[in-house]
Amino acid sequence: MKNLKYVYKFLLVLPLVFMVGCVGTDDYEDVLSNEYTQQSTVFIETGDASEITRLAPGNAPQTIEVGINNAQGADLTVSFNVTKDGAAASEGVDYSMPDAVISSSEYFGSTEITFFAPGKYEVTVGNASEGSLVVVDNKAIFNVPPAVTVSISWGDAFYDYDLYHVSGNQDLNGDVLASTFDVIAFETFDIYPPVGFSSIYIQDFWGDNAGTEVVMTVEVDGVIDVYDVIMDISKFVLVIETTVDEEGNPVYDITAL
Numbered sequence: 001m002k003n004l005k006y007v008y009k010f011l012l013v014l015p016l017v018f019m020v021g022c023v024g025t026d027d028y029e030d031v032l033s034n035e036y037t038q039q040s041t042v043f044i045e046t047g048d049a050s051e052i053t054r055l056a057p058g059n060a061p062q063t064i065e066v067g068i069n070n071a072q073g074a075d076l077t078v079s080f081n082v083t084k085d086g087a088a089a090s091e092g093v094d095y096s097m098p099d100a101v102i103s104s105s106e107y108f109g110s111t112e113i114t115f116f117a118p119g120k121y122e123v124t125v126g127n128a129s130e131g132s133l134v135v136v137d138n139k140a141i142f143n144v145p146p147a148v149t150v151s152i153s154w155g156d157a158f159y160d161y162d163l164y165h166v167s168g169n170q171d172l173n174g175d176v177l178a179s180t181f182d183v184i185a186f187e188t189f190d191i192y193p194p195v196g197f198s199s200i201y202i203q204d205f206w207g208d209n210a211g212t213e214v215v216m217t218v219e220v221d222g223v224i225d226v227y228d229v230i231m232d233i234s235k236f237v238l239v240i241e242t243t244v245d246e247e248g249n250p251v252y253d254i255t256a257l
Helices: 028-032
Strands: 002-007 017-019 041-044 050-052 062-068 076-084 100-102 108-115 119-128 139-144 148-154 161-167 176-179 186-191 196-204 212-220 223-231 235-244 250-256
Touching (some): 041 119, 062 100, 108 139, 176 186, 196 223, 212 250
Antiparallel strands (some): 017 050, 062 108, 100 108, 119 139, 148 186, 148 212, 196 235, 212 223, 235 250
C-alpha cells in the first residue's frame, strides 16, 4: 500500500479571511445602518462582516448573491469585476459569469461563476444598471486548486476499462463525480476531489477479468506518480482524503489500494 500526501500552495498567498469593506467604513453592518440607509447601495451578499475564502473546484458553478438596501421600482442588472492572482481575469478563459438580476421590489438576486483555471479569484460588484447606486467594495474570494489528473493505459484495446471518481471511501453507492467512457486503450480525466473522502474506481466494462496489466498515473501540480494495476476484476484503486490547510489550500492524502 502506498500513501502520498500533496499540499497545493499558490504562489500568491492571500489572507484566509477577508474583511468586508464598505464605502467609507470597514464594517459590513454599516451598509444597513442609519449612516448609510440614506444612500442606495449595491453589494455582494456575504451575510457577515468577514468570510473565509471559499475552496472552489474548477468547472463547477459557484453561486454569488448580490443585494441592495433600498428596493428599486424596476429590474436591476448587476455586473462584476473579477481578478485572478491580483490581476484582471479573462472572461471565457479564466472564468464565465453572467450578470445578476435583482427583480423589481426585491432586495436580492444571484448569479453563478464557473472557473476554468486555478488561482486566487476576487469578485466585486462592477456597476449596476441604475447609475445612482453606490457600489460597496466587499468581495467574494475563491481559491481554485489545480485539477488532479488520473490516467490509465494498457496494451490491448480489445479490453475496455473506464475510470470513475466516486464520493466516499470505496463506497459503491457514492455519487459519481466524474467518469470516462473511451473505447481506446487509454482513459484520463481531471478531477477536483471534494473535502473528505473520495475514491477512484476502474470498471472492467466487458467483465473479462483477464488480469490485464494497467498503468495508472496521477498528476498533482506537475508531480506525476505511476502505479501498476492488475485488472482481474472491477475495483477501487485509489482513496483520496482531502483537507484544507490554514491558508485555505487543499491537502490531498492519496492511498493506493
